[in-house]
Amino acid sequence: MTLKQKKVVTAYTFLAVPIVFFLFVRFFPMVYSMAMSFTDWNLLKKNINFVGLNNYMKIFSDPVFVTSLFNSLKYILFGAPLVIIISLLMALLLNKIRKIQWLYRLLYVMPYITPMVAVSWVWRWMYQPLPLGVFNNALVALGMDVQPFLSSPSQALFCIVVTTVWVEFGYCVVIFLAGIQTIPEEYLEAARIDGASRWNITMKITVPLLRPITLFLVVTESIQFLRLFTQVYNMSFQGTGGPLDSTKPMALYIYHKAFVNFDMGVASSASFVLFLIIMFITFLQLRVFKDKVSY
Amino acid sequence: MKRVTLFLIFVCVLFTLSVSAKTTIVYWQYFYQTKVDTINQLIKEFEKLNPDIEVKQVTFPYENYNQKVAASVPAGIGPDVINLFYGWLPMYVNSGYLQELPKNEFSEKYFKDNFFPFVEESVKFNSKYYSVPTAVRTLALFWNKKLFKQAGLDPEKPPKTLTEAVEMAKILSKYDSKGNLLQAGFTMQPDGQHHHWIREVLVRQFGGTPYSTDNKKVLYDKTGAAGEVLKWYTDRITKDKIGYPGFLNDDVTAFKSQKAAMTIDGSFRIGTLNTVKDLEYGIAELPEHNGIKSNFASFWTHAITTNAQGERLTASIKFLKFITSKQAMELWLKNVGELPANPEIANKYSEDKLYGPFLKGLAYAHATFFADEVGQRNVILEAIDKVRLNNTDPSVAFKEAADKEQKILDDFWAAK
Secondary structure (H helix, E strand, C coil): CCHHHHHHHHHHHHHHHHHHHHHHHHHHHHHHHHHHCCECCCCCCCCCCECCCHHHHHHHCCHHHHHHHHHHHHHHHHHHHHHHHHHHHHHHHHHHCCCCHHHHHHHHHHHHHCCHHHHHHHHHHHCCCCCCCHHHHHHHHCCCCCCCHHHCCCCHHHHHHHHHHHHHHHHHHHHHHHHHHHCCHHHHHHHHHCCCCHHHHHHHHHHHHCHHHHHHHHHHHHHHHHCCCHHHHHHCHHHCCCCCCCCCCHHHHHHHHHHCCCCHHHHHHHHHHHHHHHHHHHHHHHHHHHCCCCC | CHHHHHHHHHHHHHHHHHHHCCEEEEEEEECCHHHHHHHHHHHHHHHHHCCCEEEEEEEECHHHHHHHHHHHHHHCCCCCEEEEEHHHHHHHHHCCCECCCCCCCCCHHHHHHHCCHHHHHHCEECCEECEEECEEECEEEEEEHHHHHHCCCCCCCCCCEHHHHHHHHHHHCEECCCCCEEEECCCCCHHHHHHHHHHHHHHHHCCCCCECCCCCCECCCCCCCCHHHHHHHHHHHHCCCCCCCCCCCCHHHHHHCCCECEEEEEHHHHHHHHCCCCCCEEEECCCEECCECCEECECEEEEEECCCCCHHHHHHHHHHHHHCCHHHHHHHHHHCCCEECCHHHHHHCCCCCCCHHHHHHHCCEECCCCCCHHHHHHHHHHHHHHHHHHCCCHHHHHHHHHHHHHHHHHHHHHHC
């Protein structure tokens, strides 16, 4: 064996480990679950029967599933743009600061590295009604009416969006900032020499050149909001996704079907639907952004 | 040389035989410190009496105990003796995971002589017995003596009727200048014990019957004053404002932090409350209404799974008998705070200051039949939310809940 061959073999051996892991821990269960979505598999039943598209008909006629589907869409529609816009703005501003930029970066990224369960419970307590909740106490101090927040079917979802944005924001700022700092200084200098205003430089040079980074964040954040689970599980009473299912995302619906009702067949079919939605949205975003990604 | 080898082999065989003559059985329950300690103590005594049996206790966190049990069903693994909530029994009996208790050891007479009637009814399926409990639980009214005193009420006189309870709760509730509740007169927490209270207590006090005797029909929307029940309950939240779901996060926190004057809870909460400094509380029987007393009883119960066969089955039966014996019940009351499942033992403590009101409640308690414990709880919670958040008419919401629950029961009985 030549040295070159040896190197190749070594490389493949090392690469095989993650591939085996991927096949058995990720890919196989995924395919298995897809197959199971066509059966009536229930953890407590001994035999499994093929039921065709029965489970899919079941979930689409279940009003709770339809609600959770729309909730998931609301999470992504409100959450993803909000976090992208806010963090882009903050990154642009932060780029102007030179002296203690590291401190800001550190502070912003703190929520992201805090365990989600802890974040959810702290926010849950802050949203509490009087006499406990910080927000309601602040509203009273300002002479305004108290708000029900998490106990209102119309506000609860947005309360969870805000918490999630707060968490994801730090991560997005850091990524955006890194992106801004890779933009060659010459472009900006040339623009300044040509007499471009600050606004024009930002809108015509910085933001367009950030497109690949934005694409990356839009895709990952959208998936993040679609897979929302921990926040809702911890911020709604007894993890139900309430009040009245108003905060229940698809992931929580799947969890309830699988691990409370032990109805694995139905849970698998709902997971497959979620999988298709994530795939569709990702392709759509790649399409929209791809044509315009350029340097 | 050969002889020596043969002798050694002989010794080895004898040794393994003597070791394997010891039967090992496995017992599962969820992790609750006092329960785990008590079972360990019982195991020690049991092994002393039965030196040929070894019992291993395995515990899991409460949060995923049911998942763990369910996952072990299809795999055919798991314990020989298992501790389950009585409300899960129908599900596990249906799945074929539990085996019928032998009639010679656990006869109908044995149950009728040694257990409360609701226990006998809840562990029987198709006239076969599947499990037997050590202890049972009921509900009672907890009141905060200090808050009673502050409000000018007699701290030694808890309310006796629902009407009295509401009147007192109004006096005990405190608000800010805008009418926001700062101290609850009564906790209104449906996802605590209140959904049981509504189903088995309020429905009966308003002249209704929650379910048919064969547990196949939901009747709470069709008997007695039906819609009035939910209206009475939700009016306390929306009109009287003596408390609301989620006040100080939950009822236990509110009562512990002395921000709620009265609450309804089980005897298992005594241990938690006793750890709170300067909380002076009393326990009374649930308030009556229209001269009717009722209570909700529940229990965790021990069953033998289909894994236990042959010698392990014999050992499991012996162990089951031992942990549900009269001595075990007394030990359980002392250590865990759950009430003896045997009326004879229970009566000994009926004048006890803490446990007395719970034990009196046992005499008129009912245990709901649960085909799907979580599902059936959720329909009641949803009905309450619909009334207080969406202004749905209480009788309509109650009817919808009953219809949904009927579907759960129908599905269960159809699958049988």
